[in-house]
Amino acid sequence: KGGKLLVLPGDHIGPEVVTEALKVLDIIEEYSGAKFERDFDLCGGSSLDKHKDSVTEEVLKKCENVDAVFFGSAGGPEWGTSQPNPESGLLRIRHRMQIFANMRPCNFASKSMVRRSPIKEGIIRGVDFMLIRENCGGAYYGNKIEEEDYGCDPWEYRRSEIERVVRVAGALAMQHDPPLTVWSADKANVLASSRVWRRIAHEVFDKEFPEVTLRDQLADSLAMLFITKPTAFNGVIVTDNTFGDILSDESGPPAAPGHKPTLGANSAGGVIGLYEPVHGSAPDISGKGLANPVAQVLSLAMMLRYSFNMHEEADLIEKAIANVLDSKEDGGLEVRTGDLGGKAGTREMSEAIQGEVKKL
Ligand code: NAI
Ligand code: MG
16 A cells, blocks of 8 residues: 655645645554655746756656655745746646546535535535546647637547546546446537537446446536535536636635635546645745645545545545534634634644544
8 A cells, every 4th residue: 555656845835734734644654554655846936946947857757657746836926927937837747747637526524614605504515526627628728829809719629538537537436336426517509529528428438337327417507506506416527627617616615615725625637646735825824834734634635535545544534624623613622724713823733633633
């Protein structure tokens, strides 16, 4: 059990929260007997400072020789005008590794998080889905045309691009017994690329995942139902780049009630898995020990689950986080960072999570 990791902490709070997440990994190693070899390197502003590039060829090569990349966050105002910009390092890793399936979980392990949500408790209680966004194709890539009076973004999908991403959804559904339902969101009523997507998705499921129910849903109506009846989509949702971009932000308030930047792990799987929190490098609070480590630790749990098949350990970490977030409601001490209305610092919050992991 275990494997090889490339750790890219990045800039500002990236290293602060990555350090804390790796302490949780130490505990997991002890508890499970798994061993994770960790190689640390630079990406983003720190790489620009040292190598005048947001990511080096050497680091890109390293990505090809590990089981997973554990990423913090990159960027900051001090590199504002530099070319390339620090964030391009991450984009280049994603592109090189063809990290085509971006996974955004939405569930409510924590009672206090449910209560903080801008959406009514009765509507979001019990929501539990995984949104998978195709991340290497569609309208965001291809040969763009930009002229004075004309702009064009070709919205293209090839068979291979559709097959590989819907397969991730099918495999995920099959990890459950009975298998989860998969929804494929498209606009097959108006877009040719969506009609091809829909047809190929069904071909793949009929052939490779006959036990899984695949249902089609128009992306606009899905967007509405996300707000009024999100539990209807418990299971797996798979969708293209554009719809996925919008729907994943829409699932932000339920996933991380009221403060998308601080919760919810965002992971992307492709040739290898790359795991990172949704939030950025938060330069406004860096160096002060105030950053909330929860999203980074949740990214660690996703890495264990999806790159190393360590479901029990991932469950344990998620449960530990929910316990810490709910400890006040449960009559215990409040341990919360400032973004959650508490007074705890990064270390204190992290130690509370580590303590819970050890207890469970
Ligand atoms: P951000 O997510 O870094 O910060 C937005 C707000 O949320 C800030 O007030 C920040 O203090 C707070 N916040 C974020 N994470 C937090 C945490 N863990 N604990 C407590 N508070 C937290 O987004 P912003 O300000 O738009 O971007 C800052 C920098 O990060 C930029 O250079 C941006 O390009 C970069 N960025 C990098 C990403 C990545 O590496 N994947 C993703 C998003 C932004
Ligand atoms: Mg977006």
